[in-house]
Amino acid sequence: MSDVWISDVRIMGREGNFDIGVQGGHIAEIVTAGTRTYSGQVIEGRGLLAMPPFVEPHIHLDSVLTAGQPRWNESGTLFEGIQRWSERKPYLTREDVLTRVDEALQWMMAQGTLHIRTHVDVTDPTLTALQALLELREKVRGVVDIQIVAFPQEGIYSYQNGRGLELLEEALRLGADVVGAIPHYEYTREYGVRSIDACFDLAEKYDRLVDVHCDEIDDEQSRFVEVLATRALERGMGQRVTASHTTAMGSYNDAYAYKLFGLLRKADIHFIANPLINITLQGRFDSYPKRRGFTRVKELWQAGINVCLGHDDIMDPWYSFGTGSMLQVAHMAMHVGQMTGRQEAMACVDMVTYRSAKTLQIEDRYGIEVGKPASLLLVDADDKWDLLRRMPPAELVMSHGMVVAKTDPVKRRVYWTSRDGVVGEGGYGVDFRMHTGSPVSASEPRV
Structure with missing residues (x-):
């Protein structure tokens, strides 16, 4: 019963x-x-x-609602965003993080997001934001499911002469669910490759998932995704590994991309694109034509590779806008990815629901x-x-x-009459939907 x-x-x-x-x-x-x-x-x-419910596979909750603090990102670049965040980090407190994240979670819950993977910057000797997010994860457990990625925003080997590795491991000991890295931001390619290896070593040691900020740059020579995929293949960890952003893929030549896709299919890793933010941050150094700054979402989907969509940021140093709506994310991906065919567009909805659930490894309790x-x-x-x-x-x-x-449903009514040239008296309700089934009564529009 x-x-x-x-x-x-x-x-x-x-x-x-x-x-x-x-x-x-x-x-x-x-x-x-x-x-x-x-x-x-x-x-x-x-x-x-x-x-x-919607699944948010990639967001930075530690930085939400900090746009303009202490200064605005006037250039709109990824690199100025990182600089502005480094200026904000010293002012982090437990109460500051909890208050901002609580507000953002309410926005997201109201719009139907109940599963979240959040990256938390651990290039902070105090690990203030991490500890606040770990506390919040337990507080909302049973209502909102939160996975925490230990994310070394300023690099593993480039941060304080390698101290990023020590802090990354400490974050895992404290309870972070996923190991992160940012190889394209490390000082050298050699550091970048080492950071991926360190990421996999820690994931195996602590039995964690892997989610790497990978090639979030317009440089067509940034090719850490091949390193990530190769390590996943070699270690048999494909389904436990995610490549986030991969915006450089949009600049790869087709000959290299063809070879790369063969490796990606074998590696069986997940991909996350963040259309709202990456079309804003990327292409900033182009004149015309300007690149979209968007990875090959349609091609990944067509190749049978699991790809999903995330916010990345809500009102923070990298993106000053956002409401927490996953439908906005899918809607933007459909447009910028030119996925306007009927099956393509509907796949964008899957990318913020079922496909994201697969990436988070929660399929057994989703649906x-x-x-x-x-x-x-x-x-x-x-x-x-x-x-x-x-x-x-x-x-x-x-x-x-x-x-x-x-949420109370929105009803829009248009009242019109030509009598005496007055608009607004009498009239009828209008349903703005294009119906495929039975019409809706004009007196009770559903929109």
């Missing part, structure tokens, strides 16, 4: 309308809508689309299936295509059987 029923919903990827029974925080039953009589609590689904946690969203959309086109809010967000956020 289920404790709560969500009645009359459509489930992403399935035909028909269903009732979902929730018991003990898990999905206990999925039955055809209207075939049962229920007692107890019933949440009216009203024919909305039920989908799994709307009997036995899995009752974590889901209700949205007013026909399907993935409609979801991406209109980007509707999540009207209900449920985590482990608890309703954690609601």
Whole structure:
């Protein structure tokens, strides 16, 4: 007997309308809508689309909401962003980090993001931000699932004469879930290769996943992704390894890219692109034509390689904008990646849901299936295509059987009359959707 029923919903990827029974925080039953009589609590689904929560695979929560502190990134470059952050780090406190991240998490939860992988800068002798994020991870456990990447923002071997390695290992001992690196930012290519090797050594020693900021630069000679993929292949760790950014791939010549893709398929690693930020940071040294600063997302997807999408930043030294909406991320990727074919566009939705869940290794507890946690969203959309086109809010967000956020649906009405030339008296409601099914009553528009 289920404790709560969500009645009359459509489930992403399935035909028909269903009732979902929730018991003990898990999905206990999925039955055809209207075939049962229920007692107890019933949440009216009203024919909305039920989908799994959004997954944020790449964000820097330690730096959220610090844009302009102490100075703005006026050049808009990655390198000035790193400089501005190095100026902000000395002022980090536990309370500062917790307050900012709590605010950002509320934005993200309200929009349906319940799984997050966050990079935390560990090139800080005090590890202040890391310890605050470890505390917060435990506080929100059971509501929001947070993975923490120990990320050496200023390099492993280039930071304080190699002290980055010591701090990276200390972060893992304290409880970070994933090992990070930034080889293209190290002083030399040799340092960059050593940093990747150190990353894998620590991952094996502490049984951790790997997520490397890789080739986040326009330099077509930055080719650390081949090193990362080779190490993953040699050590049999492909599914535990992620290459983030890889923007230099957008500048590789096609002959090299063809060879590279053969290695990537063998290595079986994951990729994360961050379209909002990388199209802003990259190409800054170009005149015209300007490069997009975006990795080969479409080509990776076509090659059968798992690729997903993240924010990277929300209102910080690298990106002064952002709301925490994963649909904004997918929407931008669709445009800048020229993925406007129907299957391509719908794949962009998968890149902020199922594909990101695969990267985070949480597939066993993700999705709307009997036995899995009752974590889901209700949205007013026909399907993935409609979801991406209109980007509707999540009207209900449920985590482990608890309703954690609601958004009142937006209704837009246009009133018009030519009588006496006055606009606004009388009129009718307008639904702005392009319907594929039954029309919606003009008096009760759904948008």
